[in-house]
Every structure is written in structure tokens, then in C-alpha cells.
Amino acid sequence: MADDIAKMTEAEAVEELSRLAILLGQANTAYHTEDQPEISDAEYDALKRRNADIEARFPALKRTDSPSDQVGAAPSDGFQKITHSVPMLSLGNAFEDADITEFDKSIRKYLGLAAEAPLTFTAEPKIDGLSLALRYENGRLVHAVTRGDGATGESVTQNARTIGDIPETLDSVPDLLEVRGEVYMSHEDFAALNARQTEADGKTFANPRNAAAGSLRQLDPTITAARPLRFFAYAWGSLSEPLADTQKGAIDRLAKLGFQTNPLTRLCDGPAQMLTHYRTIEEQRATLGYDIDGVVYKVNDLGLQARLGFRSTTPRWAIAHKFPAELAWTRLEGIDIQVGRTGALSPVARLQPVTVGGVVVSNATLHNEDYIAGRDANGAPIRGGKDIRVGDWVQVYRAGDVIPKVADVDLSKRSADAKPFVFPEICPECDSAAVREEGDAVRRCTGGLICPSQAVEKMKHFVSRAAFDIEGLGAKQAEQFFEDGWIKEPADIFLLEENYGSGLQQLKNREGWGDKSAANLFAAIAEKRRIDFNRLLFGLGIRHLGEAAAKDLSHHFDDWAALADAVDRAATEPATEDPGKAALAESPSWAEFLAIDGVGRTLTQSLIQAFSNAEERASFDRLVALLEIVPLEAATSDSPVAGKTVVFTGTLEKMTRAEAKARAEALGAKVSGSVSAKTDIVVAGPGAGSKAKKAAEMGVETLDEDGWLALIEGA
């Protein structure tokens, strides 16, 4: 250790560590962006060693962004999960020019803008890479998080620091700034990387996107550092203060801060200009040097963006205009039938492997029975039917550049002896009858849990990410345990240790399993004995009960017993021969379900069916007895309208009805269409009629539009 370090005071150490962090940060940036590093490797190492020495003497002073945790640090085990403070949503898609005019129109309608009123959009290439969120606090990069499922991503901070386009520090920025953008690899760098990979171990990447994704998710940052990744900034998440008041202004600001922004970003005054720019970008696509898969349009005015807000998974103010998908022709070698957890029989095409969009595809979906069929039993042509036969030449594409689909068939190349595909009417897995309900597109196996395929798929669903999400017990393990007979129903998972704890030995003999993994698994399972009510409901795999409905139900029912009791009562109400009739709605037990937003007759019936099935019910009971169910927290919004039921009536002048509803809901209010005893607030615009009158009669608080806006202001 150098003498001066041994003599250093704490204050001096703080200052020196700060100086070293900046120097090393600059050196890193220079190293990764330029051919010529500013300092030699030896000098770099010396600085790094000095930093480590000071940290060794003053461990308490170690900075959160310490350079010693960066490139060259020991690999961490896995990536920390981080919840995005503002969700990273995906974009709606457009494929045709008409979708763009429609996009413009629907925005105008939502905002109440006339067709001739000015409305400006940004248009920029959609980079085909992976999204990354960079969190800067007081101008220092503290976190880099992948998109993940949009709500939660993985921290790849150490890896992101090795990317030259990502600054370590920023000058004169808001205290909190989250920059979002795309990590990608250029064609040139991709080719060079694959050449190197070929020499090293022969494992090459299928396309630049996969190479970028693989590189960013390296546990050892030194490997990422050796991969030439780049970054374009195009958006932002949480901010302590706005960057600008337009989209373009914000992008320009990011560019000034030192981020790369895409040079093909333009302002467009309407659909005509947007489409022109789309063609321009499309023409340049091949020469850009990196992959793009379309053009993104965004409403330029950030005030309007805020008014437009979000649908459940996409913003209303942006859309991705995709380039046409790459197509390929190949031979259909066979058609297999898969049976899903609900019993749905899905046809899957087995193809002669073919490259589509940089990936070799050998399976593709064939949608359903009608899609394959040419003519029905009476010889009449089926609408939408393509008459696809084994042995045919078929056209394949990857929908959204992901899911392979059979798009078309070349009838001219059909061999004379090709036979129409006969869709099975018996489940291929369990021989139960497979029936198709009137008006339904899918045929379903009626075997229920007798059908091994349904049973195992249900189990996979139970352990899936949105349900119990047990670490170490994914789809594969669930299937394996099911086949072993160790897990026959969800409750068995929680009895696994008790019943097969001694089976540790057996586990150990299985490939990839040791003492440790079994212990870890039991710990992970134990952790999920405490489970959110909505996750439990979703995990049960009741038909029509998805993630959203599970939340709706757990908002309404306090606990499992309350729900089960309500379902039981509904089950004893009049038969449901004709679910459209009023008799059902009038029965109080059904009414309780139908009154829940998002719950209708179909789901109610489905709940009754599941709970009334003795075996299924017993299986639920066995499971619930082993769990501690955590009720869903009420939307903890402290806005003045949280939990209130609001009715809008009359003409709204400052916002459209859809906008008013969305804003109210975002603040935790429930928006209803008619005034009832449950209504808390009526917002009446000019021309309000019977609803305002009824509200007055019932003594419900009535506000005009300004009164409402004043009420929610600041929330």
C-alpha cells in the first residue's frame, strides 16, 4: 500500500475515491468508444489498484458505484430483480398504411380534436435489439435494468457500464433521470463476433439481436465488455423534472447529454408525412448497418401524451409500424395435435427446417381445425380454410418476428395423392371424446384431469410466472415430477418435502440435481406457502379466469372462504339453460358476481362448474389448507377520488369521455354508466338530463367539469 494512503484522513479518502471513480469512468468510456484509450493499460490498472487499496483501508467509504465492482469484478450469481418505477410497456402494432390513418383518427377522437387541427408526431426507426432502462441519480448511473415482463426486469448494471454509448456520469441533469433505449449490435460487429466465436468454440449467434441479448446477460462483465454493444436512447421513465415539453425536445436533450439518438428521427405533421418517412427509412434499411423492424410514431406534444395515457399494455400515443415479415416456403412434413390445459386440441405443423428471419424454424402453429380444412362434411368450402395437407409446400413467416405461422399453401405443387387432413374427434392423449361447441373455433378434449396432457399442462400453469412462480420448479421440473408421480395435484407440491424429503437421494441421482438444489427447491416452495390471493386464483387454472379476472375477484372477495361461499350459493340458483335470461341476473348470488367489473356470466358459470366438481373442489380444499393466503391490497391511492364510484353525464368540454374515464380510473375511482345507490359523484356537463336529475333526487354529490378537474388536480 502506498504511503500516502496509510496517512490519509477520512475526508481525503472520500475525495480521492471520488476522483478515481471519475478518472476510471472516463477511461472506461474512452476505451469502449474510441480506438485509442486515453491512458495505458498499466496506468489504468494502477488507478484501479489504488482505488482498491483505499477501499481496503476505509471499507465504510466504498462508493455504491465503486469502480472495483465494475469491469473485471468477480461474476455475480444471477441478476437481481428490479421493479420498474414506471412500467416498460410494449407498443401497439400497425402493419398497413390504413392502420396509421386509423391511429391518427383514434387519437383525435380521444382528445376531441377536429380533423384539421394540427397534430404532430415523431417518427423514428424501431431498433431490433433489447430495451434497457438506465437510472441516473445525481448524474451517476446507478442501475441498468432490462425490460423483463415490463413490470420487473433484471439488473445488468455492471454489464451496461461496459457499453461505450452509455455514459457513466451526466452533467446538469435532474436529480433523478431514467433514460430508456435499445441495446443493439451492428452488422459489422456481429459478423466479426461470429467469426471469433467460430474460432473459439464454434457457437455462433443466429442474429445480431440474439448476440446482443446473450452479451448483455453475461454473468461476467468482462465478457460483455469484449462484445461491441451499442445503445440508442429514445425514451425515459421516472424523472424528477421534465426533460422538455415535446418528444422531439426530450430526444434532443438526451443527445446533448451525450447519448446516441437515432439520426433518422423526424417530426411529421400527419399520416401522409409519417408514411413518407416510413418509405424513406424502409429504403435505407439495408444500408443502415444495424437491424430495424419498423418505424415508431409518437405524439410529439408531451401534454397530449399525458392526456392520452395508457391502455392496459400499450400507450395510446404511440404505435409501431412494422415492416412486412420475411416469408419462406418449405414442405409440411406432418401435422401433430397438442392438447392444452383447457383441453384445446391445437394443430402444429412439423416442417422441413427452413430459415425465416435469421432463425431456423421447424414447427409452426396451424391455428385450428378450420384453418387446415378446405371443405366441411357436406363439401361446402370453409371460410378462412386453406385446405392444408401433409406433403404440401407451405409459406411460413414469423408473426411479430417471433411466432412461426403457416401463412399459405401452394396448391399447384400438391401431389396427386395428398389427402385432406382428418382432424381427430378423439383426444390423441387420452382417447376421450373431443368435442366442438356450437360456434366455437376449438375442439376440446372432454377427459378433464383424466387426460395426462391436460393434467400436466395445468400443473405447468400452476407453477408459471404469473401464478406461484416457484424458483427451481419451472415447467420442465413440474412435468418431470408429475411423470414421477410425486406431484399429482397442486397440493402435492407443498407436501413434496414431507413425502419425498428422503427422496433427496433420488433427486441427487437425477441429472443436474444435488443436495443443494433439493434444499433450495424446498426452501423456494416453503416461501410460496404465503401466496397472494389473486395468484392463487389464477394458478387454479379455471377456464376464463386469467390474471385480470383473478385480480377483479380478489378485490371483491376478502378471502377464499368468502369466494367459495358465494360460488356455492350461485350454484344452487336456477339452472342456466339459457344464460341470457333475466331470471339469472335477478338471483342475488349471481348478481353479486355480475356486479364485479370484468366478471360476466361465462366466468361465473365456469367458477360454478369448477367448484361443483367434487374432485376438483377437494383438490382446491387440500391445497388451500396448506397455504396462507394474502389478500389483495386495495389500490392504495391517496387521491381524493380513490375508491369512489363516479358517473359522467352530459357533454364534457375539456376532455372526451374515454379520457375522463381513464383518468378517473388511474386515480383509483370506478367509473359507472348509471346513477345508483352506489354512486358517489356525478360529473354533469351541459345538456345533462335524467342522470343529473336522479343524482339530485338521491342527494348524490354533483360537480360540473371544472369542479371535477379542481378535485383531481395535483393527484
Place this chain on the structure above:
DNA sequence: TATCCTCGAGTTCC
């Protein structure tokens, strides 16, 4: 009753 929007379910490859 028709239309719009959102959700559920099933899909592949890495």
C-alpha cells in the same frame, strides 16, 4: 343488438 376493447389461451425459438 352491434361494436369496440380487453382478456385469455395457445404458439416457437433462443
Place this chain on the structure above:
DNA sequence: CTCGAGGATA
């Protein structure tokens, strides 16, 4: 990611 269908709404 897409299709089909359920649920809300005009």
C-alpha cells in the same frame, strides 16, 4: 404475438 371470444358500452 395473434386469434377468438367475453364483457362493457352506445
